[in-house]
Amino acid sequence: MTARIMIVEDEEPLTLLLRYNLEAEGYAVDTSARGDEAEVKLKEAAPDLIVLDWMLPGMSGIELCRRLRARPETERLPIIMLTARGEESERIRGLATGADDYIVKPFSVPELVARIRALLRRARPERIAGKLAAGDLELDRETRRVSRTGREVHLGPTEFRLLEFLMQSPGRVFSREQLLDGVWGRDVYIDERTVDVHVGRLRRALNRGRASDPIRTVRGTGYSFDERFGREEPLSKSA
Secondary structure (H helix, E strand, O other): OOOEEEOOOOOOHHHHHHEEEHHHHOOEEEEOOOOHHHHHHHHHHOEEEEEOOOOOOOOHHHHHHHHHHHHHOOOOEEEEEEEOOOOOHHHHHHHOOOOOEEEEEEOOOOHHHHHHHHHHHHOOOOOOOEEEEOEEEEEEOOOOEEEEEOOEOOOHHHHHHHHHHHHOOOOEEEEEEHHHHHOOOOOOOOOOOOOOOOHHHHHHHOOOOOOOOOOOEEEOOEEEEEOOOOOOOOOOOOO
């Protein structure tokens, strides 16, 4: 079953970025730009986790967090607080109010996704797929290992994250810019051609001998994980 995440954030560009990346991870995402609006939604149906901005119109994130912790239905709801306040006293205040984790803006999207995954693993272990598999290829998130036909494939950390990101959305084509945001993070300033270098390394590690290539290049656009990978090829008309 897909984990449901609510983003309560009044900065629309950040909301769109988080929605895009979390949906690419396979989560169902709901959003709200106001604290009071989010409170109404949360009374109707609680998600599996909430990403909550500190400063919100209508009701502050810190007040919404306090109210959620006071309700039996949401007292154990995992909450990650987003804020521009980086002082130790403010972090302590946020955690003391009931937030499970605290991340200061600007932040790395992959780091936030990793923290979401860790919180869900503790709170809703049944909602997190520990392994991704397609054809003879398997990626184990717990051990950070990849294997093909039972043989371990040795990948660097970046190539592992790249493969994981692509395997989560088979068939979806990602531009180089989208891959940079999703794998490296939006605050890392590197050339888009860096993606080509790491895709090349990933392919060399995966495709030994005459093994089929699971990574599809879409000319002029970017890359995707081939949604047909591992399926039986249809018989040709001459067969």
